[in-house]
Amino acid sequence: MQSLIWLAIAIPLASAAFLLLAGKRADAWGHWVGVAASSVAFLVGAGALLEMLGESGDHPGMTLTLWEFIPGGDLNVDVxxxxDPLSITFVMLITFVGTLIxxxxxxxxxxxxxxxxxxAYLNLFIAAMLLLVLADSFLLLFFGWEGVGLASYLLIGFWNQKNEYATAANKAFVVNRIGDIGLIVAMGMMFAAFxxxxxxxxFAQAPEASTATLTAIGLALLLAACGKSAQFPLQSWLGDAMAGPTPVSALIHAATMVTAGVYLIVRSAPIFNGAPDAQLVVAVVGAITLLLxxxxxxxxxxxxxxxxxSTMSQIGYMMLAAGLGPIGYAFAIFHLVTHGFFKAGMFLGAGSVMHAMNDGVDMRRYGALRGVMTITWVTFGLGWLAILGVPPFSGYWSKDKIIEAAFVGDGWQPWVLGGAALVGAGLTAFYMSRLFFMTFHGKARWNDEVHPHESPLLMTVPMMILAVGSAFLGLFLASGDRFAHFLEPVTGHAEHHDPVIPIPLIIGLTLALVILGAVIAWLKYGRADVPEEAPAGSLATITARNDFFQDSVNRAVFQxxxxHLTRTLVYGDAAIIDGAVNKQARGWARLGEGSRKFQNGQVRSYALTMLVGVVVIALVIVMGA
Amino acid sequence: MNFVTPEIAWAPLTPILIVLGAAAAGVLVESFIKTPATRRVVQLWLSGAALLAALVAVVVQWGGLEGAAGTVVMSGKITVDLQSLAWQLMLLIFAVLSVLLFASKTSDNEESFTALGSVAPGSVEEKLARRAGLQVTEVFPLALFAVGGMMLFTCVTDLIFLFVALELFSLPLYILVALARRRRLLSQEAALKYFLLGAFSSAIFLFGAALVYGATTQIDVAFIGIAIEIVDGRDGMLLLGAVMVIVGLMFKIGAAPFHSWVPDVYQGAPTPVTAFMGAATKAAATAALIRVMYLAFYPLEWELSWMFWAVAILSMALGTVLALVQTDIKRMLAYSAVAHAGFILVAFAGLEAEALAALPFYLLTYGLATIGAFAIITQVRERAEDGGVGAEAVRLGQWAGLGKRSPLLAGAMALFLLSFAGIPLTAGFIGKFEVFSAAVAGGAWILVLIAVIASAVAAFFYVRLIVLMFFTDVPEGAEDSIAVGNEPLSRVVIYLTAIAILVLGILPSGVLELFQESAVFLVIGG
Structure with a gap:
């Protein structure tokens, strides 16, 4: 099946093209074509995984060359x-969660x-995302990278009849472009260096390259990752991206596409391994983003x-782990997988709640939904426990490992990075519990027009499956370090290091903070009444509500x-460049008007012109000879 | 005194004989078939068949030569070599396309030609003739005579015979120019001007030939070249003669300062005739100029180069600058033709072998675009008072918004204009590139620099028309003032030429190789 993996890309792509071209006659059944395409992609991926698990040896997997893509003088790129274990992990996550969604x-x-x-767009996304993770070169990866960007843009702006949704799509697109420049620059530097x-x-030549080169490439790759994964300072688009339909938020803006940056960093491990400074920047960016x-x-x-x-924050954890080097790579991917399940599950749960609440999204208008939406409550609750990191649910196994790894190292790094990860866990517990309690507990605060009801089975069954994953996937993958061993051929073997403080103490502290966060949330939002209108709040609250004024900062610093720069350039273009061009054009025209006089329509003057021409030429040539 | 009958190898002349024979037969058709409509059909099929047969004959000959340079016909008066076959092939292609345009009729069943050439414009007789359904079907045999003359022009190697061929293709053209269906006074005036100036230039040519004969005692081009080399006779008489012969040919190419006829004639002639002349006359005259320069006057290259530089620069500058200020589309294209004459002469700098392949390619691309562009002009017409189809809309302002009225036509026109401007992916770019590289090979990079600047300025008025067609709205109240024709024959010509321009622009190598193969002369010694 591994050699047939291209089908997993080709089939959703063909399905997307078909659905877009089929027209109205496919309206009645077209969605089932999309579902089928995604399912087949999953089966192909599953087949490849089983085949890989049956293989022995150090490097399971294979490279599959499809065709010559760019046969150039110095640059040859094949499709x-x-x-390998890393890409097949992503294939399984994308197709499994994708199919459920x-x-x-x-x-x-x-x-x-x-x-x-x-x-059609969903299928396009699946195909592009699979291309991104299966590509064997940065250039082909870039095609997938742009493809998911396109799909994301199309889906955020899916309801583009609303102006602000269209704006949100544009914003995501533009911010992502900035990151894409990083990837292009990185490719340019790679071509120059290797x-x-x-x-x-x-990767074969990376160990011999200079640290400076690798650092530069690494930072450019980080820029790309920040754009795609909404990491500081390119995080501003993700919140607005929620304009898309909720399944899109679950699939693209929670489980898969936004994690592409983490994939890029982990895939480029040989580059980062040789550039400690770039690694540190990755870790710091992750730490900042997880707190932000x-x-x-x-x-x-x-x-x-x-x-x-919360997605932004959790990806911050993954980035932090990826920035820690070989000891963190496997945990970054591990957390990515478990996060893919519990976050997608919670987004679908949120979609289910919105479905029940006439598309209202304000949690201050929710409350006491536990009674009317039991399935949603249970599945969402499992996701909540998972993201909190409560043992034995999935998040505990992955997040705790990241916190432990963050405390490894010398000097100030473990204290700052580990501290951030530890505090982040407590904060996560608080805001996720706040969300959970505000939605499902407390008093009902919805209007009379709203009649909450449980969603149909077609929606709840995927939520249930994801909830099972939220609950047990972590335990399954963590037992005996199964997942870390599986990834080892790609991420490299991690030497065991002891954190600066004992592991049991870390676990204990984490759990204590988590419980503290959850209890505070319960006191404020579960037991006490939640005001239906948001209170004015402190300066800190206002700052956080406004995304740390990221939009204003962007506007003041960049926009x-x-x-002004473009206006100046436009003026310069009009006044100086166009001015010069227009002036000389006017000169030509005047010249033309002048010479027109010779073409007066009289045949005798025409003949005279000819004669003068002959005489002058003859005189010059004959005299000159 | 004994005259020796020259031995004539008839076979290589087959294409020319077919065309001229059909022309003669066409004259008979005029006399014996009374009904104008039937006559028209017979003439059309006759000329079409003759041209296609000649085309086949040229191809067969090309294949038959098999590496040999060519055949000497008629004691060295005519040499049918690969170079002349290439030109003949091109001329026949132009002729086929032009004849289709000649035969094209508007939706009101109206031709481009007047009903009866001899009646005064606007007279009662003219109305009667039109009502009687008369048609000037002589245009077909006239065109065939012109084509035959041009084909001969490409292969004669004797100055006297060259003059005969020159007159053979010029006289029918003078008549054709006078036969416009509308704006007849303009058309007749143009014909008279063309005739007078043509006669003037013929006289200059003939006088030049006499002087060259006087200086070298030779009239065969190859012997003239040998004689100049042997006797080292670079006296005033030879140079004056050479200059005058070349001027006679430059007149036909339409280079400044011998270009005065071009705008008036292009504007006044029936548009299909303009298309034919614009493409074919230039090609035939270039072919003859090549032969004269490369075989007879090459020893004078240094002395004459000044003339070529001056005329080329003047043509490019004058053509470009005057095209900028034209408001009539036919006149604009006429001045663009003058500028193109300059580009053609650029290739003669240094008399490099590259030019022998570059020039045919350039003329092919230029000719195809010219025929296509003028064919489109025949389709964009004013709406007459009675709602029918009126005269051609030649004012530039009337082309505003054509892109919305007829995207296909406007798109094709844009393609032709871009090809004229020499924009990549059109044939014109490859043509210009070839011509300029021939000149660079001849060391004339300054001339090429000037030519490139001229091309850049020229791009302005080509693009201005494109902007007018696509980005300017139809003026209010003028929505119904333009009637876009849909004549099948013209459409065929437009689409064929557009495809050819694209193909030659993207995949030019096959045709380029063909012309490179033909870049040889048969130089005879007896």
């Missing part, structure tokens, strides 16, 4: 797919007139935006100067 969407988008188009952009050549996301999450009343902030 090739790399099937396809099923969920059939019901969720039932009343949308453009459901067929929605599934003469190639395929993984095999680049947590603070924002504490203040948001919009359930989707709160979840988005305004950018506008």
């Amino acid at each position: 090739g797919l790399l099937v 396809h099923f969920y969407s059939v019901a969720y988008m039932e009343h949308d007139v453009a459901r067929r188009r929605f599934f 003469g190639a952009v395929d993984f095999e050549t680049v 996301g947590a603070f924002i999450g504490m203040a948001k009343d919009d359930i989707k935006k709160a979840l988005a902030a 305004r100067p950018g506008q």
Whole structure:
């Protein structure tokens, strides 16, 4: 099956094209084509995984060269797919969660007139995301990278009849472009340094390259990762991206696409291993983002935006882990997988709640939904326990490992990074519990027009499956370090290091903070009454509510100067360049008007012109000879 | 006194004989078929068949030569070599396309030609003739005579015979120019001007030939070259003669300062005739100029180079600058033709072998775009008072918004204009590139620099028309003032030429190789 892995990309892609071209006649059944395409992609991926598990040896997997892509003088790029433990992990996550969300969407988008188009975009996303993770060169990865960016743009702006949604799509697109420049620059530097952009050549030559080169490439890759994964300072788009339909938020903006940055860093491990400074920057960016996301999450009343902030924060954990080097790579991916399950599950739960609440997203208008939506409550609750890191649920196994790893090292690093991770765990517990209690507990605060009800089975079954994953996947993968061993051929063997404080103490501290956070949340939002209107709040709350004024900062630092720059350039272009061009054009025209006089329509003057011409030429030539 | 009958190898002349024979037969058709409509059909099929047969004959000959340079016909008066076959092939292609345009009729069943050439414009007789359904079907045999003359022009190697061929293709053209269906006074005036100036230039040519004969005692081009080399006779008479012969040919190419006829004639002639002349006359005259320069006057290259530089620069500058200020589309293209004459002469700098392949390619691309562009002009017409189809809309302002009225036509026009401007992916770019590289090989990079600047300025008025067609709205109240024709024959010509321009722009190598193969002369010694 590994050699057939290209089918997993080709089939959703073909399905997307078909759905887009099929027209209205496919409206009635087109979504099932999309579901089928995603399911087949999952089966292909599962087959490849089983085959890989049956293989022995150090390097399971294979490289599959499909065709020559760019046969150039110095640059030869083939279209090739790399099937190895890392990529197959992603394939399974993308296709499994993706397929569940396809099923969920059939019901969720039932009343949308453009459901067929929605599934076309979803399929396009699946194909592009699989291309991203299966590519065997940075260039091909870039195609997938742009493909998911396109799908994300199309889906955020899916309801683009609302102006602000279209704006949100544009914002995501533009911010992502900034990150993409990083990837392009990184490829340029790779080509300059190694003469190639395929993984095999680049990674083989990376150990011999200078630290400066590797640091530069690493930082450029980090820029790309920050754009795609909404990491500081390019995080501003993710909150607005919640404008898309909720299944999209679950699949693209929680479980898969936003984790592509983490994939890029981990995949480029040989580069970062040789660039400790770049690694440190990655870890610091992760630490900043995980705290930033947590603070924002504490203040948001919009359930989707709160979840988005939480996603940002959790990816911050993954980045932090990826920045720790070989000891963190496996845990970054591990947390990525478990997060994919519990966050997608919670987003689907949020979608289910919104479905029940007439698409209202303000948690201050929720409350006491436990009684009316039992299945949603249970599945969401399992996700909540998982993200809190309560043993034995999934999040505990992955997040705790990251916190432990963050405390490894010398000097100030373990204390700062580990401290951030530890505090982040407490904050996470607070804002997730706040979200959970505000939604499902306390008093009912919804209006009379709203009649909450449980969602149909087509929606709840995917939620149940994801909830099972939220509950047990971590335990399953962590037992005997199963997952870490599976990834070892890619991430490298991690030497065991002792953290600066004993592991049991870390676990104990973490759990204590988590419980503290949850208890405070219960006291404030579970037991006490939640005001229906948001209170004015302190300066800190306002800051967090406004995403730390990221938009204003961007506007002041980038947008305004950018506008002034472009205006100046436009003026310069008009006055100086166009001015010069126009002036000389006018000169030509005047010249033309002048010479027109000779063409007066009289044949005798025409003949005279000819004669003068002959005489002058003859005189010059004959006299000159 | 004994005259020796020259031995004539008839076979290589087959294409020319077919065309001229069909022309003669066409004259008979005029006399014996009374009904104008039937006559028209017979003439059309006759000329079409003759041109295609000649085309086949040229191809067969090309294949038959098999590496040999060519055949000497008629004691060295005519040499059918690969170079002349290449030009003949091109001329026949132009002729086929032009004849289709000649035959094209508007939706009101109206031709481009007047009903009866001899009646005064606007007279009662003219109305009667039109009502009687008369048609000037002589245009087909006239065109065939012109084509035959041009084909001969490409292969004669004797100055006197060259003059005969020159007149053979010029006289029918003078008549054709006078036969416009509308704006007849303009058309007749143009014909008279063309005739007078043409006669003037013929006289200059003939006088030059006499002087060259006087200086070298030779009239065969190859012998002239040998004689100049042997006797080292670079006296005033030879140089004056050479200059005058070249001027006669430059007149036909339309280079400044011998270009005065071009704008008036291009504007006044029936548009299909303009298309034919614009493409074919330039090609035939270039072919003859190549032969004269490369075989007879090459020893004078240093002395004459000044003339080529001056005329080329003047043509490019004048053509470009005057095209900028034109408001009539036919005149604009006429001045653009003058500028292109300059580009053609650029390739003669240094008399490099590269030019022998570059020039045919350039003329092919230029000719195809010219025929296509003028064919489009025949399709964009004013709406007459009675709602029918009126005269051609030649004012530039009337082309505003054509892109919305007829995207296909406007798109094709844009393609032709871009090809004229020499924008990549069109044939014009490859043509210009080839011509300029021939000149660079001849060391004339300054001339090429000037030519490139001229191309850049010229791009302005080509692009201005594109902007007008696509980005300017139709003026209010003028929505119904333009009637876009949909004549099948013209459409065929437009689409064929557009495809050819694209193909030659993207995949030029096959045709380029063909012309490179033909870049040889058969130089005879007896």
